[in-house]
Every structure is written in structure tokens, then in C-alpha cells.
Amino acid sequence: MSDAPMVRFENVTKRYGSLTVLDELNLDIAANEKVSIIGPSGSGKTTVLRMLMTLERINEGVIWVDGEPLTHEQRNGRMAPAGDRHLRRVRGKIGMVFQHFNLFPHMTALANCMEAPVSVLGLSKQEAEARAAELLDMVGLADKKGHYPIQLSGGQKQRVAIARALAMRPKVMLFDEVTSALDPELVGEVLNVIRKLGAEHNLTMLMVTHQMGFAREFSDRVCFFYGGRIAEQGPPDKLFNDPENERTRQFLSAVLEAG
Amino acid sequence: MNEFALGFSVAALAKGVAVTLVVTLGASLVAVVLGLAVGLVRVSPRWPLRWLAIAYIEFFRGTSLLVQLYWWFFVLPIFGLTLSPWTVAVFGVGMNVSGYGAELVRAAIQSVDRGQYEACTALNFPRLTMMRRIVLPQAIRAMLPAWGNLLIELLKGTSLIFFITITELTTAAKLAADATGNYLLFFAVALFGYYVIARALITPFVRWLEGRFSRGFVREMPA
Numbered sequence: 001m002s003d004a005p006m007v008r009f010e011n012v013t014k015r016y017g018s019l020t021v022l023d024e025l026n027l028d029i030a031a032n033e034k035v036s037i038i039g040p041s042g043s044g045k046t047t048v049l050r051m052l053m054t055l056e057r058i059n060e061g062v063i064w065v066d067g068e069p070l071t072h073e074q075r076n077g078r079m080a081p082a083g084d085r086h087l088r089r090v091r092g093k094i095g096m097v098f099q100h101f102n103l104f105p106h107m108t109a110l111a112n113c114m115e116a117p118v119s120v121l122g123l124s125k126q127e128a129e130a131r132a133a134e135l136l137d138m139v140g141l142a143d144k145k146g147h148y149p150i151q152l153s154g155g156q157k158q159r160v161a162i163a164r165a166l167a168m169r170p171k172v173m174l175f176d177e178v179t180s181a182l183d184p185e186l187v188g189e190v191l192n193v194i195r196k197l198g199a200e201h202n203l204t205m206l207m208v209t210h211q212m213g214f215a216r217e218f219s220d221r222v223c224f225f226y227g228g229r230i231a232e233q234g235p236p237d238k239l240f241n242d243p244e245n246e247r248t249r250q251f252l253s254a255v256l257e258a259g
Numbered sequence: 260m261n262e263f264a265l266g267f268s269v270a271a272l273a274k275g276v277a278v279t280l281v282v283t284l285g286a287s288l289v290a291v292v293l294g295l296a297v298g299l300v301r302v303s304p305r306w307p308l309r310w311l312a313i314a315y316i317e318f319f320r321g322t323s324l325l326v327q328l329y330w331w332f333f334v335l336p337i338f339g340l341t342l343s344p345w346t347v348a349v350f351g352v353g354m355n356v357s358g359y360g361a362e363l364v365r366a367a368i369q370s371v372d373r374g375q376y377e378a379c380t381a382l383n384f385p386r387l388t389m390m391r392r393i394v395l396p397q398a399i400r401a402m403l404p405a406w407g408n409l410l411i412e413l414l415k416g417t418s419l420i421f422f423i424t425i426t427e428l429t430t431a432a433k434l435a436a437d438a439t440g441n442y443l444l445f446f447a448v449a450l451f452g453y454y455v456i457a458r459a460l461i462t463p464f465v466r467w468l469e470g471r472f473s474r475g476f477v478r479e480m481p482a
Contacts, residue, residue: 088385098374098378098381102372102375104378104393106400106475107475115382116382120384164382165381
């Protein structure tokens, strides 16, 4: 199955009432591929990540992860919407980092990273603590283990959140505008951690971002979303230097003008 | 005022205070345990469970405490179930208050930030683990001040157990006032008695709990 994509969106449609947010999305992401999603607000880019994390139900189509359907399962020989057990099994391959961190405020940085490995994966406290400490060290926060989220800066919180997601050993990592809530001087420390992850781990990464410079340097492929569809996609050099779609050109010039 | 009547009345009053304290403590335990349980069922994803919790809350919150006590004490025996006044006092008052408590629990659970639930999904928590480890510790902190109010209400509500034959603080004060003729003194004692119990026991206990559940919410130097 090594040729199968790690993630596949197959004719996925998402509606809120009469508003179609994503319109028959087809997107394959290869194992270990780094894909950035850019586009104006309301173009459906965050919804792509939220559907993959099962935070949103889809209306039509199928999402596949690592060769098996995520949103559906075989029942009596036909594809039925996935039940809770199936969702929990397949979802375990995916990790997500949020714009607003969503750290557990009543737990220290270390406890934030230990909680799910202990209570979901069943690791012993010692194993979970060793894993959490190693990851906090990797994101440069070895000295902040005993701090509560409120005692950390935005950049530090987001690095704890990355370590917390990694502690579950996902195959796919989703980054949803992870630097958008940060003060400008803290953006770099979070992007550096993501760079390091990309270089040192075999992770499939899918990120929604407004950091065009980072998307360009880091991604294997950039997808430009417009009006619930992929208006254009390709290698970053091509998409940023020589976009084919008029919408892409307008978006990029507007974003680059804003600096 | 006759010395004998005074001495006798003071002793009866002391006993009344003890009765009020014991019933308040017992009924509070019932109210907290059942309030938490019913509140959790009230936010269950399964509608039959939710519906049961709603019926419970509507009954205990929507009807009179005194009439509820009369039912447990005078009506249930008609159906062959006779309960002691103490059982009715502790469970009758406790269950009544648990109806209000369940709504506090529901509101507090629903006030926990949606991002916390999303993080729990992303980390693949089973629902019960999510409630126990992530949602409840934050919800309990949010609901504690309201529980403090409710338990003070409960304390004062215990005066109604007079009607099911128990001599508690208010009753003892009334009897003492009748026996000695000193209404000013004994009703003043009753008035301040409730205040002192609320202020010296309930409020400090709730404050202490608030402190315990506030770790990570208040900026403090790391240990």
C-alpha cells in the first residue's frame, strides 16, 4: 500500500444549511508530503482540516487515511457512516494543533503532554513522562515542564501544544493557522519547531497558514482555495512565481502588499 | 423570666443547632452527589437519559419543598413505605436542592471552552475520560460559587423539617421564645445562628475548594 496516499479526499462536500463550504473536494496527500493550504477567509481551508480531524461531519464523499476510510466503515458489505469505535481507531493516526492552542489550563506543560498517552494509549506514567519530557525538550521547553499554560507565552504554549499532539505518535499532523494568534516576534520560534519536525520526522503535514514565506520555503505543494474549491495547486515556486489562475494572482498580490 | 425555663430553653436551643447542622451536612452531601450525577446525565449524548434527568430536575425544582416533604412523610406511608423523619429530612431536602444543583452542573459543563472539547477529540479521548479528566475539573471550578449560594439556601431551607416533627434551630428558638416570653433574644439568636453557620462553615469550605480547583487559572510563580 506504499503508493496509496496517506490522506485522500474523494468528492467531499460540506454544507452549512444552504451554504456550500467545500464543493466536491478531491485531494490526495502522499506519505511524508508537506502541503500548505492558502486562500482568502471563507474559502473553506480550515474546514478541510476540521473534517479530517472529525470535528466536522461531511455531507458527501469519503475521506481516506492511510489506505482505509475514515468517515465510513464496512457494515454488512456496504459503506456506512463511521461509528464511534471506527472513528476512534482511524482518528488515532491524526494529530492537530489549533490556532488558540487549546491547552488544558489546569495541567502543567508536562501533564498536558502526558494525559492522552496515559488515558488513551494506556502508557504507564513513567513511559508517558519520559516521552513527554523528550518532546518538550525537542520543542525547546525542557525548563518549562512544571509551568501551567497561563505562565507561558503564546509561542511557548503553541510549542507545548505541538509536543502534546506528537506524544500520540500520529502519522499525519494538521496545523490550523498555528501562528495567527501569536505576537509577531513569537512566530519564528513556532515555525522553527515545525521546520525541525519536517526535517527529523516521517510526518505527513497539512497546514493552513497565512505565512506565505514559510509556506513557500517549507511545503512540497501549495493549494490555493477559493470559494470551496482548489483554484490552483502546485510546487511553491511555480504557484508563487508564476500563478496561472487570476484569483491566485489577486490573492497573492493582496497578501504580499499587506506585508 | 424564670431561671428554670431559661436554662431548659438554652439546652433545647443548643440541641436545635446540632440538629440543623447534622441535617444540613447530610442533605448537602445528598444534594452534591445527586446534583453532579443528574447534571452529568443531563448533558448525555443519549436522549432517553437526558429526558430522565430533565424530568428529575423539573419535579424537584418545580414543586414546593414543603409539599415534597409532606409527600415523603405523610403520603408514601399510604403506599406502604414509611420513612423516618430523619431520612425524609436528609433526602427530602437534599434531593430538592439537587434539582437546582443539576442545572448548575449542566451550565458549568456547557461553559467549558469549545476548544477544550476539540482538543479532546483531536487527542482521541473517550467521552468519559474527557469528562473526568478535562471538562469536570474546569467545570467544578466554575460552578463552586453558585454551589456556595445553593448550600446556604439549603441551610435555611432545613427549617421546614419542623413540619415533619423535627425540632431544629428555628423551632427550638420559637419554643424557647414562647416558654420565656423573650422573643427579642431568641429570634435574634436564630437570626444570627444561621448567619454564623453559613459564614463560619459553608463559605470558608467553598472558598477552600475554589482555591484547590484554581491551579493554573491564577497567575502565580511556578513551584
